[in-house]
Amino acid sequence: MFVDRLMATLIHLRHDLPHSVLGLLFGVDRSTITRAIGEIRRLLAERGCAVPDRPGLRLRTLLDVFAYAQAEGFELRLDATEIQVRRPPAGRGGRRAFVSGKKKQNTMKATVIADWRGRTLWTDALRPGRMHDATAARNEGIAVCFQHFPDVEVLLDDGYLGLSRDHRGQAITPPRKPRPGALPDRVEQWERDRHGHSSDRITVEHALADHKRWRQLTRWTHRRDRLPDTYRAIAGLVSDRTSIT
DSSP states (O other), X not given: OHHHHHHHHHHXXXXXXXXXXXXXXXXXXXXXXXXXXXXXXXXXXXTOEEOTTOTTOEEOSHHHHHHHHHHHTOOEEEEEEEEEOOOOOTTOTTGGGGBOTTTSSBEEEEEEEEOTTOOEEEEOSOEETTSOHHHHHHHTTHHHHHHHOTTOOEEOOGGGHXXXXXXXXXXXXXXXXXXXXXXXXXXXXXXXXXXXXXXXXXXXXXXHHHHHTSGGGTSOOSOGGGHHHHHHHHHXXXXXXXXXX
């Protein structure tokens, strides 16, 4: 039944139980569980994220998120996170693309947008870990979103300075540190501004932490091509829970 297939998929996503164990729990063959999880996971990934306080509405694209933010008049928070994946086999093309320069591991990178309360609004299709955070955002079409929605502001960290230069007044990064020898008042003001920016942006970090509580996203040990659907499915489920709080 569909409910059983959904429950098996949710258990697998939350606790990463092997398909053979789930087969014993539900009294079916392992291959039946594998097929059911593949189908339900794809459906969950295509649902998108829930719109806070508006049951039935979903955000599926970056344009949807910007349009919603402009209509409601609030700032977005954007950040990226990396998930460790298996190392590609030796001799396979593009092997180095997954080596993260930050973590020095084979990873895939997810870009996530949250609101001021840490509620997940959108996540991308994931990129190889070697790709820069700002490049991943550009590849998702964030420049077009800034152009079509000029009133939307996005809070970012220092990894997105390129976006801040290209879209001044919309892509907002922490203030730059004063040069050595600056007046004490200037340094104190910079510290206050930087702390205020960090406090406003921290909610997207909370959203990423909510995703990582799901066992499968602590370290991905399955096929890499299945991780994008898995991450989007989990992000959508997390948004369902947080959209009503």
